[in-house]
Amino acid sequence: MNKPTRTPAYKRYFRRHLVLTAAYLLAVFLTSRFVPDDAEPTPLFVALALLPGIAVIGWIWAMGRLLVELDDEFMRMLEVRKFIVATGVTLGLTSVWGMVELYTTVPRIPIFFVFPIWCAGLMIGTIVNRFAFGTDTGCPR
Amino acid sequence: MKNRLKVLRAERDWSQQALADRLEVSRQSVNAIETGKYDPSLPLAFRIAEVFGLPIEEIFMPR
Structure with a gap:
């Protein structure tokens, strides 16, 4: 392969x-x-x-x-790890920012941005994979 | 898990890519298993055993 x-x-x-x-x-x-x-x-x-x-x-x-x-189960695991990291990043960022929005007058982030934030989280997932396994799938998004 | 993949591969003069081709996985997968960063599933472990013609316990052992 x-x-x-x-x-x-x-x-x-x-x-x-x-x-x-x-x-x-x-x-x-x-x-x-x-x-x-x-x-x-x-x-x-x-x-x-x-x-x-x-x-x-x-x-x-x-x-x-x-x-x-x-x-390829190893590649699948790397992809799943990226998805999990991206989901964590998205949940963390949106929850924290949502709280700040609730209590202050900071600009509201349109809900449309949730998916782009998740995609940015995939890139962080790629970095995490490289640190953990020294490799990644090389799949660009 | 520890494994003897690298030794067994060297005995047969196979590169990581050659073993990966036999197993129908990526070279990265072989490297991750060989370096102990990834433990294969039972089906893949059986496939590895079949490729080397050895029982699983002669390839993989607990740390």
Whole structure:
């Protein structure tokens, strides 16, 4: 088996990720184009605003499929560890900031940022893996 | 767990990559097992035993 990221599971993941990213960009373009700023929540505008979110759910599904389809148990463990670190980072940051928001007038973080924070947590997970095992899957996100 | 992977591999003149190919895992997996950073699952341990033609207890032992 060559580089871990050249295995069929990773190849499928990258392909899915590429398609979903294109769908996300198209959805953001369509939504920005057709939904005016501060639009009323009419069924049409809500439906259009849902489109990018559906693509984000697609990314999450693709990551879940990667875990299911990875044959290499060590690589799967590294991925799972990254997910756990990312979840911990996200829960920690959002909980702490939420408390600060509750008691002070600091700027509110839109809930939209939870997923990007989680993705940043994956990068921290990569660093943690490198410290713990001297390696990582090399899977860019 | 301790293991004799490195010795057994050297006896057969196999690189980590060669063993990884036989086991259908990544070279990183072999390295992590060999250096004791990762303990393989029972199915993978059986596969390793099969590749070396030895019983599991002759490859892996408690620390």
